[in-house]
Amino acid sequence: MRTRPNKFDYISKKFEFPGGKIESGESPAETVVREIHEELKMNIEVEKEFLVVNHQYPDFGIEMHSFICSTPTRELELSEHISFKWLDANELEALDWAAADILIVDKLIKEIEQ
Numbered sequence: 001m002r003t004r005p006n007k008f009d010y011i012s013k014k015f016e017f018p019g020g021k022i023e024s025g026e027s028p029a030e031t032v033v034r035e036i037h038e039e040l041k042m043n044i045e046v047e048k049e050f051l052v053v054n055h056q057y058p059d060f061g062i063e064m065h066s067f068i069c070s071t072p073t074r075e076l077e078l079s080e081h082i083s084f085k086w087l088d089a090n091e092l093e094a095l096d097w098a099a100a101d102i103l104i105v106d107k108l109i110k111e112i113e114q
């Protein structure tokens with residue numbers, strides 16, 4: 001997903017994975033299901049946890065949990081992003097990713113190439 005212009009220029013209009021912040025009482029896997037439904041009107045199933053990344057941006061730090069998920073359909077409705085792309089592994093590297101996402105992208109490329 002491509003982010004809207006952001007107050008922090010290092011995140012503005014970068015590509016990121018859909019998701020969002022954990023709410024009180026939620027597990028990270030529950031968060032991703034809720035956020036993807038809220039942001040994209042998509043129903044997904046979490047298959048497995050993929051990678052936990054800790055990243056320090058100049059103004060804040062994040063601990064980001066990523067998951068391999070499945071969905072019966074690719075149909076979605078954007079509500080918070082300016083565009084999206086479905087990509088094969090060999091196309092992932094070409095995008096301008098948020099810095100915190102680079103380790104996830106690298107691991108995806110390695111695992112899918114095997």
Ligand SMILES: Nc1nc2c([nH]c(=O)n2[C@@H]2O[C@H](COP(=O)(O)OP(=O)(O)OP(=O)(O)O)[C@@H](O)[C@H]2O)c(=O)[nH]1
Nearest residue numbers: 003011015016017018019020021062064098099100101
């Ligand atoms: N969802 C998501 N956020 C990411 C990724 N990579 C990354 O740096 N972030 C950053 O992590 C921060 C928290 O994500 P968020 O989706 O909750 O962003 P937000 O503060 O706009 O959301 P909110 O106000 O709806 O809670 C944002 O600054 C976002 O840009 C990613 O792959 N997915």
